[in-house]
Amino acid sequence: MIMKNETAIITGSTSGIGLNIAEKFLAAGCKVAISSRSEEKVKKTLDELSKKYKDSVIGFACDVNDPKALKKLVDKTIEKFGSVRILVANAGLNRTYGPFSKLTADRVNEDAKIIIGTNLIGTLNSISAVLPYMIQQKYGRIITLSGAGAERPMPNMTIYTASKGGIIAFSKSLAVEFSQMEGDIKINVFSPGMLKTNLGTNIKLVPNWRSEEDHKRDLEIIYKNMAGDVDSSCEKVIPYVLPDLKDNGKVFRGSSIMKMIIGGMKIQREMKRARKKAR
Numbered sequence: 001m002i003m004k005n006e007t008a009i010i011t012g013s014t015s016g017i018g019l020n021i022a023e024k025f026l027a028a029g030c031k032v033a034i035s036s037r038s039e040e041k042v043k044k045t046l047d048e049l050s051k052k053y054k055d056s057v058i059g060f061a062c063d064v065n066d067p068k069a070l071k072k073l074v075d076k077t078i079e080k081f082g083s084v085r086i087l088v089a090n091a092g093l094n095r096t097y098g099p100f101s102k103l104t105a106d107r108v109n110e111d112a113k114i115i116i117g118t119n120l121i122g123t124l125n126s127i128s129a130v131l132p133y134m135i136q137q138k139y140g141r142i143i144t145l146s147g148a149g150a151e152r153p154m155p156n157m158t159i160y161t162a163s164k165g166g167i168i169a170f171s172k173s174l175a176v177e178f179s180q181m182e183g184d185i186k187i188n189v190f191s192p193g194m195l196k197t198n199l200g201t202n203i204k205l206v207p208n209w210r211s212e213e214d215h216k217r218d219l220e221i222i223y224k225n226m227a228g229d230v231d232s233s234c235e236k237v238i239p240y241v242l243p244d245l246k247d248n249g250k251v252f253r254g255s256s257i258m259k260m261i262i263g264g265m266k267i268q269r270e271m272k273r274a275r276k277k278a279r
């Protein structure tokens, strides 16, 4: 039970990566507070996890766009568990897939507020909510989530890439501030690689671009060549939340970068072939 003395908050943990990390932490003995915007999803997830992990898991609805709700989440977690030693600022979303040039000015503004608001500002809000407690206890392990386009170009997801690039810049800068502070607070960035979750499968296409049918076909090709395994990717998080951690301000990966590069080349070839065939 490598995490038996640990307490964690994981935002956006009712599905996908956040839920998988929650299960991994619980299995390692950590006490975990799960959360997402939906009361219903939190209750359902909590009911499921409590069957195995009893009162080691608690859950509250919390929108990361709302600093007051985040403060409540932190306060309730400390009330139940006595501390919060780990934050995984995982909550995130994307809305639109397709060329930026096809978006109206109003749509850009709306998408940017929601995507950058949730992914980037929501991450800042989440960290800001736990930080006073971490500073007081002179200890904390924070994980933020990188994503597509943060380090290499990712067309058709431009607003999302802006949010994830911002997370890396912010996390690396905050890491320097932490290194100059008293205590042992560290922040690192998890880059899970492409994983098949609701984030990609529920995305909406840019209007007046391509057909749903073409998009589905391309998405299958992308997942086939690039998607990693959620389980083995999320496993990589555990060493970055343990007390003996040395890294601060590092981007660590859930799946190999070579898989992404080779997958990317195969995708281009397969998509060309599929388009020819569809004509």
Ligand SMILES: NC(=O)c1ccc[n+]([C@@H]2O[C@H](COP(=O)([O-])OP(=O)(O)OC[C@H]3O[C@@H](n4cnc5c(N)ncnc54)[C@H](OP(=O)(O)O)[C@@H]3O)[C@@H](O)[C@H]2O)c1
Binding pocket: 011, 012, 013, 014, 015, 016, 017, 018, 035, 036, 037, 038, 041, 062, 063, 064, 065, 090, 091, 092, 093, 118, 119, 122, 145, 146, 147, 148, 191, 192, 193, 194, 195, 196, 197, 198, 199, 200
């Ligand atoms: N899947 C990938 O390939 C991939 C790759 C790299 C990085 N990531 C990042 O990994 C993180 C998790 O994504 P995922 O792939 O696991 O997607 P997912 O299955 O859609 O999970 C997203 C989670 O975030 C919650 N959420 C969304 N907006 C929220 C808000 N405003 N406040 C609180 N919770 C919110 C969702 O629940 P509610 O809707 O109930 O709020 C859900 O629990 C995201 O930051 C994403 O950018 C994903």
